[in-house]
Amino acid sequence: MWKALDIETWIAGRRSDLDRVKGSVSEIIGRVRAEGDDALIDLTKKFDGIDLAEIAxxxxxxxxxxxxxxxxxxxxxxxxxxxxxxxxxxxxxxxxxxxxxxxxxxxxxxxxxxxxxxxxxxxxxxxxxxxx
Incomplete structure (x- = not known):
């Protein structure tokens, strides 16, 4: 069974995980909104290693x-x-x-x-x- 301190530590760790990725996610969403398919093609290559010639x-x-x-x-x-x-x-x-x-x-x-x-x-x- 967890102690109260253990739970608080666990919750704090989860919060820091979210804070860490929040900026990256916001940046990705911003790029896709601004650049559309061009951003999707570039991000797919960056994160998935797949070079898409075209999305359609x-x-x-x-x-x-x-x-x-x-x-x-x-x-x-x-x-x-x-x-x-x-x-x-x-x-x-x-x-x-x-x-x-x-x-x-x-x-x-x-x-x-x-x-x-x-x-x-x-x-x-x-x-x-x-x-x-």
Whole structure:
């Protein structure tokens, strides 16, 4: 079990991690807003080591990709996109709703604000390793 001091130290460490990356993230966002695709191409090369000639996919490349994938899979993905978009559109600005999306498929959401919540760590009280 953690002592109060251990928790405060842990929280302070997390804060410093956030402070450390906040400047870098703000700089990246600023560059993308100012430079658009040119910034994305440069940052992809810098961070991922991938040299993109261009971000846009041509109609020919898109058609060639469709030809390499099973038509049934493509149809399933298109249907999933339609369902997901419709579901999230129904969510906007409503606290309670139910909608029959298709015959036999009813989805809904009820939003209830809570004054207090409890949380548990999947690590069961052990320190969770940080991803780098």
């Amino acid at each position: 996919v041509s109609d020919e490349e898109r058609e060639a990709a469709y030809d390499q994938v099973d038509a049934e899979l493509v149809e399933s993905l298109v249907q999933a996109e339609v369902r997901i978009s419709r579901f999230h559109e129904l969510q906007r600005g409503r606290d309670l709703w139910l909608q029959e999306m298709e015959p036999g498929i009813t989805l809904g959401v009820k939003t209830t604000p809570l004054s207090r919540v409890g949380a548990t760590s999947p690590a069961g009280g052990r320190h969770t390793p940080r991803r780098r």
